Amino acid sequence: MKPWILGLTGGIGSGKSAAAAHFSALGAHMVDADHAARWVVEPGRPALTSIVERFGEAMLLPDGTLNRAALRERIFQSAEERRWLEQLLHPLIGQEIANHLGQAESPYAILVSPLLVESGQRRLAQRILVVDTPEHLQLERTMRRDNVPEEQVRAILQVQAQRDERLRHADDVLVNDSDLAHLHREVERLHDFYLSLRGGQP
Known part of the structure; x- marks a missing residue:
């Protein structure tokens, strides 16, 4: 049985890389569009x-x-x-x-792409998970992580798909507004759910 594909996306500083890493640790095969x-x-x-x-x-x-x-x-x-x-x-x-x-x-594979919605890569996926974070947290996290000024982060947010557009395409939304332990619990919950799906559909 061929694995179905989950598209995983989220804006800058949303925590999509941390979510992807945990899915990978749980055994899901992962492909990163940036690496490709x-x-x-x-x-x-x-x-x-x-x-x-x-x-x-x-x-x-x-x-x-x-x-x-x-x-x-x-x-x-x-x-x-x-x-x-x-x-x-x-x-x-x-x-x-x-x-x-x-x-x-693995039963399902993950395509991680910051531009999943904009680039048309979403057509490769049977289901889409958006890691979503309130904008003030995106700004804080990215400024801290990359040591860049707020204007620069805002400029990147402008270029990436507007949040509403991403959410419009989402089958599942993981709200990452707490700590890493919370993110891991949410990923584990979704992973169990995804293992029960055939072809990405309930």
Whole structure:
């Protein structure tokens, strides 16, 4: 029986990584979309070759890996270049995610993605869990964790799917407004529930 896929998402500072780590500790196979995005541009992969062909050797660091800062700056200046990059990478990232999900042997597998709703990756999942946190806590946690000013966190919150949009797509919501022990209890409760599901549906 093929495992069904749970899409796990949440805004910055919501605690989705801590939730994902606990699901993983309980035995759920986990794939992180951010890792997949890094894998597809590793040296020797076709995507990196295409990026260098288009934007030049300045896109490489001395060790042959992608110069992310240079690429970010380049596509930040041009919507057309950004679209080109997205068209190159999105299908490859999707393929990478699908390959890794295909290796799952647990009853259900988890796709963790901060942009699950915006990127269309939600189509890979049979069920969606949103880790939700009141905005003032998101700000506090992120400022503390990343040591960044409030304006910067607010700017990231603006870019990520608005909270209402994420919640509109949610099958389940884990409200993470307490401590780590509470988060772990909620994850364990959901894990037991998910093990009872067939294909992600009750």
